[in-house]
Amino acid sequence: MTYQPPAGARDLLPLDVAQKYWIENRLEQVFQRWGYHRIITSTVERMDTLMAGGAIDQEAVIELQPVAGKRLGLRPELTASIARTAVTRLARVTYPQRLYYNANVFRQATQGSHGGQQEFYQAGVELLGAGATVADAEIVLLLLDCLHSLALDSWCLILGDAQLTQALLTPFAPDQRQAVRQALAALDRVALDGIGLSPDLHRHALHLLDLRGHPEDVLQALGQLALEAEAETAVERLKSLIALVRDVINPGGEGQRLAPGSQRPAPALTLDLSLIQPFDYYTGLVFEVVTGPEQGCQVLGQGGRYDHLLGVFQGQGQGFPGIGFVLNIEALHQALLPTGYLPQDTPPSDWLVVPTAPQAAAAAFTYAQTLRASASLVRAEVHLADGESPATTRVLARQRRISRIAWIGPDGLPEIEALN
Numbered sequence: 001m002t003y004q005p006p007a008g009a010r011d012l013l014p015l016d017v018a019q020k021y022w023i024e025n026r027l028e029q030v031f032q033r034w035g036y037h038r039i040i041t042s043t044v045e046r047m048d049t050l051m052a053g054g055a056i057d058q059e060a061v062i063e064l065q066p067v068a069g070k071r072l073g074l075r076p077e078l079t080a081s082i083a084r085t086a087v088t089r090l091a092r093v094t095y096p097q098r099l100y101y102n103a104n105v106f107r108q109a110t111q112g113s114h115g116g117q118q119e120f121y122q123a124g125v126e127l128l129g130a131g132a133t134v135a136d137a138e139i140v141l142l143l144l145d146c147l148h149s150l151a152l153d154s155w156c157l158i159l160g161d162a163q164l165t166q167a168l169l170t171p172f173a174p175d176q177r178q179a180v181r182q183a184l185a186a187l188d189r190v191a192l193d194g195i196g197l198s199p200d201l202h203r204h205a206l207h208l209l210d211l212r213g214h215p216e217d218v219l220q221a222l223g224q225l226a227l228e229a230e231a232e233t234a235v236e237r238l239k240s241l242i243a244l245v246r247d248v249i250n251p252g253g254e255g256q257r258l259a260p261g262s263q264r265p266a267p268a269l270t271l272d273l274s275l276i277q278p279f280d281y282y283t284g285l286v287f288e289v290v291t292g293p294e295q296g297c298q299v300l301g302q303g304g305r306y307d308h309l310l311g312v313f314q315g316q317g318q319g320f321p322g323i324g325f326v327l328n329i330e331a332l333h334q335a336l337l338p339t340g341y342l343p344q345d346t347p348p349s350d351w352l353v354v355p356t357a358p359q360a361a362a363a364a365f366t367y368a369q370t371l372r373a374s375a376s377l378v379r380a381e382v383h384l385a386d387g388e389s390p391a392t393t394r395v396l397a398r399q400r401r402i403s404r405i406a407w408i409g410p411d412g413l414p415e416i417e418a419l420n
């Protein structure tokens with residue numbers, strides 16, 4: 001019998017890990033430079049936490065055996081867990097809190113999606129206790145800085161607003177709203193025609209279809225709609241956010257736009273009021289970063305503002321602002337593979353320390369240890385084969401790209417050989 005991994009499971013071999021680490025390490029450095037601190041929450045959560053505030057559908061959660069009558073599941077994302085932690089464990093800290101994480105999440109495989117994959121890796125941030133437009137701008141600029149640190153430049157940032165999208169959908173009857181939402185999100189005119197909307201609502205729906213594209217055009221199209229006061233506030237907020245972000249990435253306002261701190265052209269910015277995120281906890285700005293069509297329009301990351309989620313955990317229904325995003329490590333990995341920036345090999349050992357006789361083994365371990373004690377990282381491995389010819393040992397060392405051999409004699413003394 002051969003043992004197979006469960007369907008959708010993936011093992012990461014050393015090279016995969018080295019590449020994943022390259023990505024995570026860069027992101028972590030950016031998060032730390034912006035003053036964010038790492039938080040680690042439990043992989044297993046109670047089902048009520050995972051689903052609080054409309055975080056996720058029950059069917060998407062991998063549920064475990066209940067313990068003491070409490071239903072448990074593997075976290076499908078971390079925002080709900082962090083909101084729970086903030087409310088229960090971070091009551092006395094000062095706000096805003098800037099938190100980051102790098103963790104695995106689990107989602108029930110849906111047919112045909114991600115090849116049945118159930119475990120994913122995410123690196124993300126949550127900014128808690130700051131509700132102003134500058135906080136939205138910080139998160140968007142931090143996201144841009146992350147992408148810049150990965151030297152990724154072929155992508156598009158799509159901004160939307162959950163509250164505004166909801167306001168634009170209110171004219172539709174509640175039983176039609178979901179179908180309209182889906183048709184808009186999929187840009188599907190045929191599906192819109194099939195919903196059976198009145199001529200006025202059909203026209204309104206077609207108008208909504210056009211609310212995606214260059215921010216100025218979309219804002220102009222919005223100006224032609226009669227909006228409630230709340231929706232107007234959301235539009236004004238989006239305008240200020242876009243202006244603020246542009247002022248940072250394009251200080252002169254003219255000529256070529258630059259990404260923060262770089263000579264690289266700034267990314268395409270799209271406003272899309274049909275942008276709908278899978279989580280219902282979003283209350284304001286929502287966004288995603290996608291690769292260009294030549295790279296399959298992969299979603300590299302997503303996030304948004306959730307000002308009611310912490311209140312759900314407080315049980316008092318009070319608002320408490322939060323905003324954050326995640327970057328999807330697998331999608332970044334796919335996007336980075338063709339660039340050649342990722343490590344192409346695992347690092348070879350610098351030294352092979354070979355005991356030339358059984359009584360040289362202790363001296364070989366001691367010598368390897370002195371090599372490892374160097375201030376910079378030195379990789380030294382002790383050769384474990386018994387009675388092998390030096391020629392065979394050299395072939396093996398070359399195959400493994402090891403550059404130096406220390407032959408340890410029976411007297412414990414090393415003889416050094418450099419391999420080219």
Ligand SMILES: N[C@@H](Cc1c[nH]c[nH+]1)C(=O)O
Pocket residue numbers: 076077078079124125126302303304305323324325326
């Ligand atoms: N947790 C969300 C992303 C997010 C972080 N903060 C706000 N939103 C996700 O997994 O898609």
